[in-house]
Amino acid sequence: MPVHQAFDFQLSSKTSNGGSTDQKVSSPWRESTVRTSQITAVTPHRTPSHSSSVRGVADFFSPEVFRIVLHNPTTAHQLLKFSQARFCGENLEFLEKVDRFSTLLDELTKTMSEIHTSFTSPDAPRQLNLSHTTMNKLNAGIKKASLTTMPALELIFAEAEEHVEEILATQIYPRFVKHQMTLSAVRALSNDRGKYAGLGDCFCLTNPAMADNPILFASDGFVK
Template identity: 45%
Template sequence: METSTKSSSPHNGIADFFAPDVFQAVLSDPATAMRLRSFCESNACGETIAFLEKIEQYRSLLAQAQEMLLDIHATYTSPDATEPVNITENISSGLAPAIDTATTVTFYAMQDIFAPARKHVEDLIRDDIYPRFVTHQLTTSAATALVHDRKTYQGLGDCFCLTDPSIADNAILYASDGFIDVTGYSRRDIIPRNCRFLQGEKTDRSSVVRLKLAIDNGQETVQLLLNYRKDGTPFWNLLYVAPLRDEAGNIVFFLGGQIDCSTTIHGKPDVMKILELDDRKLGNDLAVKDSSGSTYVPPREHFKRHRHIFKSTSRVPTEVRQGPGMENDLIQRLGGIGLENQMRMFQTAYSKYIVLKVKDRGSFNIAHLSKSASDLLRLSRAQGTAERIMNEDIFKVLAERSPSSSTVMKSYKKTVTDFLGQGKSVSVDMEIAIVDIARGTPPTWPAVKTERRLVSHWTPCKDEEGRVKYVVLILAETREL
């Protein structure tokens, strides 16, 4: 399979997270340096940032000492001192060359003592830790947006492909419309090809190696890659890959979820705002959206009414707009968006995925699901009930676990299947009842149920002819009920 060799520069219209000036700005800016140090500490490499911080303190103290030395000499001991002390001319004349040597030779030599070690550590951070930190910051903000505001990133929650490792080159067999929109390639351009055709001259090889290693080992991974659209335009692709196994544990597909992170990040100020994101309480309301960019956003004063869309009515207010994509003014919105402490990685948001095999219109059976999705669905069953969910109809499984009435769940199913029947993605709020059984509780005791709010993202994946063969369902949890 060929590899693209587009020569577009990563500076052409998008921010370069890895430019030398950006990297140095991250190290010198207090907010981003603090976030980088926190990331290093959580990844057992905090000593690297601590070392650089100590070096900066050392250099600052040397500069202060040099300044103080010159000030003392000018004020008290030089022939032209403003407040001369009573010392002999012989002593005074001997100080001048000593101070000159100290300020022009000694202090500079002392500043350079750690220069080789500092450069080596900075190179380690730049080549290994910093790329992982950038990926982490982007993934956590994307994870937040998946639950609270999908307009933040184009492709978030609806840009998927399924690759088959059993055929040559692990080629793409199915892709969503969002994948087409983000990459600019037609469905026939994409299927069946390996995803590497999106790579180009400026794509970081180390990220590609890490991606290949994870796939070869059948592991889940997240990588940040510089990819190229069909017209040669570069974009930062936040790529999530997970193996899909059958009931025997064999890998049948790899699920790839892509996000274009560069649509609203254009320069160093935008990059710095992403990299300095910290944990703050987020309070964005949720919306009901479809893949064409439609949004139903209720006013805050009507939040309670919005909460009960699937509790009190059989109609779902969904507005449809023309034009694909879900990009918006990221930087303006990020200022008020906080991050959950638990959202350490992008996998947190995409971890509850279910891949459905399409039998016919209205029949969507569970073919693959992640452990997190499986755990969630099993927790929502009462003690003593059957737990088999593989190959079951997804709407039957969700209805059995929902606190809503059968009428409401029929309305939910109709809303979703109407969109899927048209080959469109859709995102709809729902609730699920979680059974909380404390350890040691006698089986005869009644279980405590709590309602948990989810946003369900449904994305059709189509074959080369545009026929829906699979649907990717992402269940993203929210904290507000």
């Protein structure tokens, strides 16, 4: 199952009561380098048939899937709502603001270049009628901004952004995956209560790739 489909069941769909879930929004941030080396993907060590059964779970915890979730508009919005509900939404909100900052910085750089090309460069088609001294001073300022100021602004949030993305990858995203899988199981099992009586409310998720098949997540009904 594609990742966006696996996580998409909760958004822009009708619930059993006829209500609507949250609406889709634009991706909060653009593609960036994400440190996800600390994410531990489940590696099956059983028979080939058993490996096939758990490979799908392992994929959800991989760095590649994390990047897809982070930059897909639907799943990114779900991750934001999940984080906000657990009082840690500031991480994704910060990334959203940093992305906005980067977008504005790109626009500023492009506009400054267009001004130089059109009005102040020696070959400008509509060169301004300024004194030689003023024109040189203006072009020197543009050159300095292009070579030093703008690159410095591009890196101002880089270290913090990298740290926040690592927090998401290692602390928040794994919990989000388990939560989404739980909701998916509830929806799937609750549609046939005659065959799976009670399973919609009472179940647990385990990791068959680890010794003793440890429980990773238990529903509220399971622990009552």
